[in-house]
Amino acid sequence: MATVTYDQATRVYPGSETPAVDRLDIDIEDGEFLVLVGPSGCGKSTSLRMLAGLEDVNEGSIRIGERDVTHLPPKDRDIAMVFQNYALYPHMTVADNMGFALKIAGVPKTEIRQKVEDAAKILDLTEYLGRKPKALSGGQRQRVAMGRAIVREPQVFLMDEPLSNLDAKLRVQTRTQIAGLQRRLGITTVYVTHDQVEALTMGDRVAVLKDGLLQQVDTPRQMYDRPANLFVAGFIGSPAMNLVEVPIADGGVKFGNSVVPVERDALKAASDKGDTTVTVGVRPEHFEVAGGSGLEKESTAGLEVTVNVVEELGADGYVYGTCDIGGEQRDLVVRVPGRDVPEKGSTLNVVPRGGETHVFSTSTGERLSD
Numbered sequence: 399m400a401t402v403t404y405d406q407a408t409r410v411y412p413g414s415e416t417p418a419v420d421r422l423d424i425d426i427e428d429g430e431f432l433v434l435v436g437p438s439g440c441g442k443s444t445s446l447r448m449l450a451g452l453e454d455v456n457e458g459s460i461r462i463g464e465r466d467v468t469h470l471p472p473k474d475r476d477i478a479m480v481f482q483n484y485a486l487y488p489h490m491t492v493a494d495n496m497g498f499a500l501k502i503a504g505v506p507k508t509e510i511r512q513k514v515e516d517a518a519k520i521l522d523l524t525e526y527l528g529r530k531p532k533a534l535s536g537g538q539r540q541r542v543a544m545g546r547a548i549v550r551e552p553q554v555f556l557m558d559e560p561l562s563n564l565d566a567k568l569r570v571q572t573r574t575q576i577a578g579l580q581r582r583l584g585i586t587t588v589y590v591t592h593d594q595v596e597a598l599t600m601g602d603r604v605a606v607l608k609d610g611l612l613q614q615v616d617t618p619r620q621m622y623d624r625p626a627n628l629f630v631a632g633f634i635g636s637p638a639m640n641l642v643e644v645p646i647a648d649g650g651v652k653f654g655n656s657v658v659p660v661e662r663d664a665l666k667a668a669s670d671k672g673d674t675t676v677t678v679g680v681r682p683e684h685f686e687v688a689g690g691s692g693l694e695k696e697s698t699a700g701l702e703v704t705v706n707v708v709e710e711l712g713a714d715g716y717v718y719g720t721c722d723i724g725g726e727q728r729d730l731v732v733r734v735p736g737r738d739v740p741e742k743g744s745t746l747n748v749v750p751r752g753g754e755t756h757v758f759s760t761s762t763g764e765r766l767s768d
């Protein structure tokens with residue numbers, strides 16, 4: 399077991415001007431499950447491959463425990479990697495697939511057998527050890543790929559979108575299995591995904607990348623409750639946080655017909671930059687709603703939202719609507735109770751719930767509220 403440290407680690411691909419990964423700084427704890435997440439092309443795989451030794455580090459360094467591994471070949475790093483395309487050897491049995499790396503390393507046969515059987519037990523694969531991959535389901539194949547990594551008892555697991563070949567339902571089951579397995583084994587894990595739900599549900603902490611730059615590293619709770627900037631605010635959470643640019647008013651911000659109170663310090667920070675507006679973030683579940691069919695009390699407070707589409711999910715409904723903000727039509731998503739959804743074409747008046755607004759600088763995107 400070991401910690402993992404990215405220390406200002408940078409990768410510039412030959413022929414490229416801009417780094418694919420730019421001065422990445424993360425301290426990963428011993429036994430931690432860290433998820434790297436971000437949109438396609440943000441540098442997730444490159445970061446992982448730098449740790450694996452499959453990609454050069456041009457500046458900075460990477461440590462596993464106390465060892466500086468920056469220039470070590472992959473085989474000397476004591477890591478095991480599970481890829482998206484975890485191609486199993488089709489002509490080998492599950493047991494041989496799982497034990498292959500150990501065989502190459504010259505581990506005695508009986509010892510390999512023992513390790514493979516132990517891993518198979520953990521992964522619920524015991525009865526399939528004699529089968530060929532083609533006689534397995536997608537989920538079972540994925541577990542064999544995990545098994546290949548487990549038998550090596552590495553200090554660090556690296557996983558690059560290992561669930562993306564599975565269908566949606568299996569992906570949800572498997573992510574719980576992997577997270578549970580990692581916790582039982584206690585092996586430090588760096589896991590890459592572009593799926594923010596996967597990141598939030600699996601990670602002890604989540605690191606968000608954009609254009610090769612680390613945006614925030616935090617627990618899923620903190621990431622959701624206190625996104626550090628507009629990018630993270632819009633990326634984490636589904637449906638996404640509503641982000642609207644609104645004028646600064648006395649003691650708050652002007653939100654349609656209402657002045658919504660926000661922290662003085664946040665407003666001062668904005669006006670110190672010379673901004674007359676801030677960008678306010680409100681999650682769909684953080685609006686007080688009035689009006690619409692079935693929903694009580696008439697109100698003209700806040701923003702008037704015209705309902706375009708209602709997505710009914712049983713427990714909840716999401717209203718996709720438009721509203722007028724400063725003369726411009728803007729989209730807004732509002733969560734409503736599942737048994738109390740408004741009609742398409744009706745209007746709702748919405749106001750952010752007290753204490754549930756996020757204030758960002760319109761000019762720099764950074765978080766201004768506490």
Ligand SMILES: Nc1ncnc2c1ncn2[C@@H]1O[C@H](COP(=O)(O)OP(=O)(O)O)[C@@H](O)[C@H]1O
Pocket residue numbers: 411412414418436437438439440441442443444445
């Ligand atoms: N072998 C390579 N040579 C040149 N550029 C690359 C190479 N691999 C990736 N890139 C570029 O580096 C950036 C980050 O890529 P990658 O780490 O694969 O992103 P992600 O895994 O987040 O989708 C992208 O702009 C990509 O085009």
Ligand SMILES: [Mg+2]
Pocket residue numbers: 442443444
């Ligand atoms: Mg990738």
